[in-house]
Amino acid sequence: MEDWDLVIEPRRRLLDLRLGELWRYRDLVMLFVRRDFVAAYKQTILGPLWYLIQPLLTTITFTVIFGNIAGLPTDGLPQFLFYMSGTVIWGYFADCLTKTSNTFVQNANLFGKVYFPRMAVPVSILISNLITFAIQFAFFLVFMGYFALRGAAVLPNIWILFFPVLILMMAGLGLGLGVLISAMTTKYRDLRFLVSFGVSLLMYATPVIYPVSSIPERFQVLIKLNPMTPIVETFRYGFLGAGSVNPLDLVYSFCFMLVVVALGSIVFNRVEATFMDTV
Amino acid sequence: MPPVISVESLSKSYRLGVIGSGTFTNDLKVWVARMRGKPNPLLKIGQEDHGNRVGEEIWALKDVTFQVEQGEVLGIIGRNGAGKSTLLKILSRVTAPTSGSVKVKGRIASLLEVGTGFHPELTGRENIYLNGAILGMTKAEVKHRFDEIVEFAEIAKFIDTPVKRYSSGMYVRLAFAVAAHLESEILLVDEVLAVGDAEFQKKCLGKMGDVASKEGRTVLFVSHNMGAVQQLCQKSILISEGRVLLAGDSDKVIKRYLSAENNDISNPIINTEFHKIRSGIGGAKIVKIEIRNQDNQLSSIIGIAERINVLMQVEFLHDFSGIVIGIEIWNQKGIHLLNLRSDSQSKFFGPVKHNEIVDFFISIPGLPFYPGEYIIEPWLCEKKGKRLDHLHNAVTISLQSRHNLKAEDFFQPGKGILLIDCDWAIR
Numbered sequence: 001m002e003d004w005d006l007v008i009e010p011r012r013r014l015l016d017l018r019l020g021e022l023w024r025y026r027d028l029v030m031l032f033v034r035r036d037f038v039a040a041y042k043q044t045i046l047g048p049l050w051y052l053i054q055p056l057l058t059t060i061t062f063t064v065i066f067g068n069i070a071g072l073p074t075d076g077l078p079q080f081l082f083y084m085s086g087t088v089i090w091g092y093f094a095d096c097l098t099k100t101s102n103t104f105v106q107n108a109n110l111f112g113k114v115y116f117p118r119m120a121v122p123v124s125i126l127i128s129n130l131i132t133f134a135i136q137f138a139f140f141l142v143f144m145g146y147f148a149l150r151g152a153a154v155l156p157n158i159w160i161l162f163f164p165v166l167i168l169m170m171a172g173l174g175l176g177l178g179v180l181i182s183a184m185t186t187k188y189r190d191l192r193f194l195v196s197f198g199v200s201l202l203m204y205a206t207p208v209i210y211p212v213s214s215i216p217e218r219f220q221v222l223i224k225l226n227p228m229t230p231i232v233e234t235f236r237y238g239f240l241g242a243g244s245v246n247p248l249d250l251v252y253s254f255c256f257m258l259v260v261v262a263l264g265s266i267v268f269n270r271v272e273a274t275f276m277d278t279v
Numbered sequence: 280m281p282p283v284i285s286v287e288s289l290s291k292s293y294r295l296g297v298i299g300s301g302t303f304t305n306d307l308k309v310w311v312a313r314m315r316g317k318p319n320p321l322l323k324i325g326q327e328d329h330g331n332r333v334g335e336e337i338w339a340l341k342d343v344t345f346q347v348e349q350g351e352v353l354g355i356i357g358r359n360g361a362g363k364s365t366l367l368k369i370l371s372r373v374t375a376p377t378s379g380s381v382k383v384k385g386r387i388a389s390l391l392e393v394g395t396g397f398h399p400e401l402t403g404r405e406n407i408y409l410n411g412a413i414l415g416m417t418k419a420e421v422k423h424r425f426d427e428i429v430e431f432a433e434i435a436k437f438i439d440t441p442v443k444r445y446s447s448g449m450y451v452r453l454a455f456a457v458a459a460h461l462e463s464e465i466l467l468v469d470e471v472l473a474v475g476d477a478e479f480q481k482k483c484l485g486k487m488g489d490v491a492s493k494e495g496r497t498v499l500f501v502s503h504n505m506g507a508v509q510q511l512c513q514k515s516i517l518i519s520e521g522r523v524l525l526a527g528d529s530d531k532v533i534k535r536y537l538s539a540e541n542n543d544i545s546n547p548i549i550n551t552e553f554h555k556i557r558s559g560i561g562g563a564k565i566v567k568i569e570i571r572n573q574d575n576q577l578s579s580i581i582g583i584a585e586r587i588n589v590l591m592q593v594e595f596l597h598d599f600s601g602i603v604i605g606i607e608i609w610n611q612k613g614i615h616l617l618n619l620r621s622d623s624q625s626k627f628f629g630p631v632k633h634n635e636i637v638d639f640f641i642s643i644p645g646l647p648f649y650p651g652e653y654i655i656e657p658w659l660c661e662k663k664g665k666r667l668d669h670l671h672n673a674v675t676i677s678l679q680s681r682h683n684l685k686a687e688d689f690f691q692p693g694k695g696i697l698l699i700d701c702d703w704a705i706r
Contacts, residue, residue: 004285008372008381028412035409039400042441113395114413115372273375276368277293 017265022117032124037131051135055091059084066209075211075242078152081144082236086208088140089170089235092133093228094199096174099125101181101195104275111276118272119265122179126171133167144239155241162238162250166231169257173227176260183264183271207232211243224249227256281384282346283465283497284370289379290521291340291365339365341521342379349384349464352491352498354508354515354529356536362521363501367467370499385464385497388414390455399443403434403453406442410457424460431486432456452479459486466490469501487511505533563599563667565657566636567592568674579674582681583698584645591639591657593668595631601662602628604639608646609654616653616696619643627662647699650680 022029041047059080066072067079074082100122104111107121148154185191203209206228215223223229230249237243340362347353357363368374370381371389396413397406407428411421421428429435432452434445442450468487488511490496502508508515508529515532517525525535557565569590572578581587591604605620619641621627631637639659646653653676658669 004382004384006381006383006387008369008376008383010376010378010380024417025412025415027416027418031409031412031418035398035401035405038405039398042400110396110413112373114389116413116415276374 017119017269018117022119022123025117025120028116029120029124029127032120033128033131036124036128048135051132052139055084055087055136055139058087058091062087062209072210073214075213075236076153077236077240077242078147081147081152081154081240082211082242083209084140084143085236085240086232088133088136089166089232090203090206090208090228091136092129092167093170093174093231094203095129095132096126096171097178097181098195098199099129100175100178101185102192103179103182104186104271105182105189105192108276119179119268122175122182122268125178126175129174130167130171153241154239156239157237157241159234159238159245162234165254166235169231169254170228172257172261176257176262176264178264179268180260180264183267183275186271186275202226202228207243211236213243224252227253229253281349283349283384284347284499285382286343286345286366286370287380287382289340289343289366289369289381290338290377291362291369291374292336292338292377338521340369340376343518343521343523345516345523345526347497347499349497350491350495351514352487352500352512354512354532355499355501355518356503356505356508356515356532357518357524361518363518364469365521366518367469367499367501371467383465386415386462387465387467388458388461388463389467390458390469395454397442397450397454400441402441403429403438403445406453407457410454411461414458414461415463416461420462424462428453428456428460431459431482448479455479455483459483459490463496465497465499467499467501484511505536509533557668557670559658559660559666559668561667562597562661563593563595563602563659565591565659565668565670565673566594568655568657568670570655570674570676579676581646581676581678583650583678584647584681584700586645587643587676589641589643589655589657591641591659593637593639593659595633595635595637597633598630599661600630602631602659603662604628604641604657604659606641606643607656607658609656610648610651610696614696616648617646622662629662646678647697648678649696649698650678652677 041050044050046053062083063079067074067083103118103121103125111118144154181191181195205223205226207215207223212220212223212229212233224246230246230253233243234245234250237245343362343366355363355366365374367389369376370383371387373389396410398409401409407425408418408421411424412418416424429438432449432455434449434453437445437449442453445453466487484507487498487500491498491511498511500508500512512529514527515529516523517532517536525532567590569577570579570581571588571590572581573586573588575588589606593604603620603622603626605618607615608617608619609615628637628639654672655674655676656669656671657673658666660666
């Protein structure tokens, strides 16, 4: 008589994250990804071209303002490549974070009507952002090839193999922080405002528009506290051969990511059960 | 038959009013005050302190226990706010209970509101897959049922059109079709039948019956439509104020729902002392209402075109020289059907003295309306003056078909208001 398939109880155990259930809903995750893509650029003239226009315009702006007007150093790299590498890789993290942090508030209507593992939404966001990132990354490779042919000092090296790990780390950081914030926005709407400009501020605390080497020695510790710093630096070093890689910083970043993901999942899981009563 | 759903002393409490204070700074203020041993600064004077929250607690469900067997269609009925929807929300896991548990065998799919998760920019085809997945189906399962769904929804021609171009009827049909073809063992349905045209409603009801009898699935059906409940469910439970008042055969439960014991609204006698929704300038107070049928028995169930006898007991707080009494009758859609008033027949009462309690009797010669529920609101005013008291939503009566006047009350919603006794012939 005790072979029930499902038991609904007031509180879940802290670590009962129901990942198996999320796996059963993998079709839903993929359909969400599809929906985001199909719906995003309907009734637009340029359509998917926007995926390329965004990083391109940002890069040009940065090149003009930070490269030419402010004259920031770029570790000897062509300015355009330097800023583009930063923009493309930062874009993935920033998008993951801002979009996942809206999970509960934006889907309140849907979540209030029907049950599915709520984690399906942030996970689908990570995946659809990954596809966007892949497109923009390919675009970056095109420019990289172009500059290499023109004889710029572009030196890809063994750290390129670290690329998948970097993506994993960014996805983890974006997801962890995002769901943590989204769980807290169910109670405090203030955080939504904080996220949008917090992310743009954080960009300036990350070596996106300047190399770590341009920071005075005694402040480098501060900027390395930011877990995104080693990721951007390693990415740039692996593909372009400029800057530096410190394995210890990467390990710190990785651990930071693990902690954020664990914390985020637990809080999210907690809030998921009763968020409809508070939102 | 073994039970497939076992609900065991399920309770759910909500906090009335604001939960938390909404902004971080306010919560911080509360926290700082508590650290310093001071009372919550955000509470209004006289309000009790409940930790960091403002407001009081309400039990939407309290100790609800019942079981559902496989293949059963169980009706869940009760007044608005009785806890029906909360129960379905817990069963569908939209929210978690406060205590107690629910044990389930098989998959649960809910039809709490059709069309959930439809994306207007996507085509009908894409939305079928998306909606199916949201409701818990895999892609393969939707594919397997795809043709059936399209056929049921009658939208084959428009399947590759974005749903934002659909008419509302098509939209609802498609949404219901997806949900009705879910491959789940248990289906939760809440008031979906309020939408779509009569023809399609009939089809949905038929489909829900099939789901249970032919496919052996279990259905929990929440509705205010007694006709539909009677037709579909062998058994029902009646919920009132978060508790199960009665469980058993639908006929018996529905009768109880419509009858005196149900609750104060359908009770033919109401003591109005605690009745909240009243207006008027005061000076007199309606303290009791009684509804009797043509045989002068207390009942809120009245046959069409049968006489209704109303007693209205009024306590006067001042002296008045002349009093006019009246009754408003409204239907469930909020249409004001009648305003009966004594002065329209030059009937005035009084004079009355303060502290006097007077019983007024009104005999209404039968209401020629379609069967259904109607709301009676008594009022009184001073002769040529303002209303002294008016009880809103005072009593709900149920008009029933009689041998010479019948109407299928379920399949003809909104098709006219009056039903009168005519002669029909060929000459």
